[in-house]
Amino acid sequence: xxxxxxxxxxKTQLSALVDRASGGEEIIIAKNGVPKARLVPIPHVKASxxxxxxxxxxxxxxxxxxxxxxxxxxxxxxx
Numbered sequence: 001x002x003x004x005x006x007x008x009x010x011k012t013q014l015s016a017l018v019d020r021a022s023g024g025e026e027i028i029i030a031k032n033g034v035p036k037a038r039l040v041p042i043p044h045v046k047a048s049x050x051x052x053x054x055x056x057x058x059x060x061x062x063x064x065x066x067x068x069x070x071x072x073x074x075x076x077x078x079x
Contacts, residue, residue, distance in 0.1 A: 002026040004035065 003025065010017060010029045017027050017039055027039040 002028045004028045007031045
């Protein structure tokens with residue numbers, strides 16, 4: 001069950017409410033008793049991988065993945 005906090009208290013306790021939300025709680029912020037907003041945790045997203053540069057490649061040709069006629073000829077007869 002979400003905790004309901006009025007907007008005045010939310011303004012004065014924002015840091016604590018954010019800490020609670022980041023801990024997994026859902027907090028509803030109400031104005032004059034009417035729910036207006038929901039404070040929820042943001043799911044953790046893994047950082048994208050950064051290439052290690054082990055091969056020290058700095059350039060890949062535009063036609064790198066273009067079909068190779070010689071290779072296609074090897075498979076053209078079905079095996």
